Amino acid sequence: xxxxxxxxxxxxxxxxxxxxxxxxLWEVDEVDALTEATAEPYRVxxxxxxxxxxxAGVPERVIRLGRSFNDIASFxxxxxxxxxxxxxxxxxxxxxxxxxxxxxxxxxGVPAVLGGAVAMNAGTRFGEMSDTLQEVxxxxxxxxxxxxxxxxxxxxxxxxxxxxxxxxRARLRLAASDPERVQQRMDVVxxxxxxxxKVKSAGCAFKNPPGDSAGRIIDAAGLKxxxxxxxxxALEHGNFIVNLGHATARDVCQLLQRIRERTSVxxxxxxxxxxFEGEAA
Ligand code: FAD
Ligand code: EPU
Numbered sequence: 001x002x003x004x005x006x007x008x009x010x011x012x013x014x015x016x017x018x019x020x021x022x023x024x025l026w027e028v029d030e031v032d033a034l035t036e037a038t039a040e041p042y043r044v045x046x047x048x049x050x051x052x053x054x055x056a057g058v059p060e061r062v063i064r065l066g067r068s069f070n071d072i073a074s075f076x077x078x079x080x081x082x083x084x085x086x087x088x089x090x091x092x093x094x095x096x097x098x099x100x101x102x103x104x105x106x107x108x109g110v111p112a113v114l115g116g117a118v119a120m121n122a123g124t125r126f127g128e129m130s131d132t133l134q135e136v137x138x139x140x141x142x143x144x145x146x147x148x149x150x151x152x153x154x155x156x157x158x159x160x161x162x163x164x165x166x167x168x169r170a171r172l173r174l175a176a177s178d179p180e181r182v183q184q185r186m187d188v189v190x191x192x193x194x195x196x197x198k199v200k201s202a203g204c205a206f207k208n209p210p211g212d213s214a215g216r217i218i219d220a221a222g223l224k225x226x227x228x229x230x231x232x233x234a235l236e237h238g239n240f241i242v243n244l245g246h247a248t249a250r251d252v253c254q255l256l257q258r259i260r261e262r263t264s265v266x267x268x269x270x271x272x273x274x275x276f277e278g279e280a281a
Contacts, residue, residue: 046116
């Protein structure tokens with residue numbers, strides 16, 4: 001029987017915010033091992049770049065797709081291709097540029113793997129995952145299933161995967177261009193990201209309300225630099241919460257609460273929260 005590699009970990013090791021307590025990690029390197037891995041309650045982690053995990057960790061298994069789901073090396077310039085969910089997005093964006101393929105440049109700077117980028121419909125105002133996504137392959141209820149992109153209700157930072165689905169592959173369609181053109185578009189995205197902090201974070205904490213920017217709202221409320229423990233509203237950008245060293249989930253939650261108390265517009269969290277069931281979002 002195909003086996004997963006199972007070990008206890010601290011989720012702070014697997015998240016970019018470097019917050020989160022213990023869990024059982026199931027590292028899966030072949031689709032068949034998902035049958036056993038999904039036999040008990042589970043969650044799926046990608047690059048952990050949009051997660052706020054409780055200090056108590058999570059009781060569910062945490063499934064992570066291993067190296068055999070990373071297809072970066074086999075991407076050689078096809079316009080249409082299936083790629084594994086553990087393919088790192090930054091490498092994919094760079095490689096598409098070198099191969100003169102357009103469609104992914106808006107995703108420059110998003111530190112995801114493909115599965116997490118699809119699950120969040122990651123993007124910027126210069127482009128999002130839904131621009132290139134055609135189809136996904138998910139493992140759900142013990143079997144593989146293919147779903148067309150239009151069945152996923154892709155919208156701003158939103159995708160609707162079937163309950164419990166583990167996304168294993170995605171089919172993308174890119175457009176022929178040339179490396180310089182693609183690079184020029186990437187330079188524009190890069191310039192737009194210059195004001196974002198470089199230290200430990202999980203990207204923007206809140207979604208932008210329609211027609212406005214949560215970062216602008218938090219900044220206008222004078223909250224940059226507001227701090228609880230080692231969690232701080234970034235000085236560079238109001239919608240980034242940075243971990244100055246040893247922030248806990250408790251610090252981060254208190255800071256989120258204070259931000260909400262001091263801003264007039266209701267702000268919806270973009271991060272996925274793990275281990276806070278029963279508490280308000
Ligand atoms: P994770 O954070 O690990 O997981 C996110 C969600 O996806 C979870 O619900 C998880 O269960 C689910 N998931 C992950 N993999 C799978 C899978 N294989 N099958 C089923 N479900 C899965 N986001 C943007 O949209 N635009 C940005 O410009 C942006 N900039 C960022 C900059 C920084 C510095 C950081 C740290 C983050 C930024 N983010 C941005 C947030 C984050 O990168 C995205 O939300 C990204 O899509 C998360 O991908 P991930 O692989 O890290 O997923
Ligand atoms: N602004 C301020 N103060 C701040 C931050 C922003 O006044 O502290 C103003 C800016 O001057 C600008 C406007 O708000 O006029 C928009 O700011 P920015 O260009 O930085 O974009 P954003 O709306 O804050 C969004 C995404 C980012 C993405 C960038 C680049 C959301 C929640 N955020 O930020 O995505 O990288 O655009 O396109 O949609 C993420 O989702 O995690 C993320 C980082």
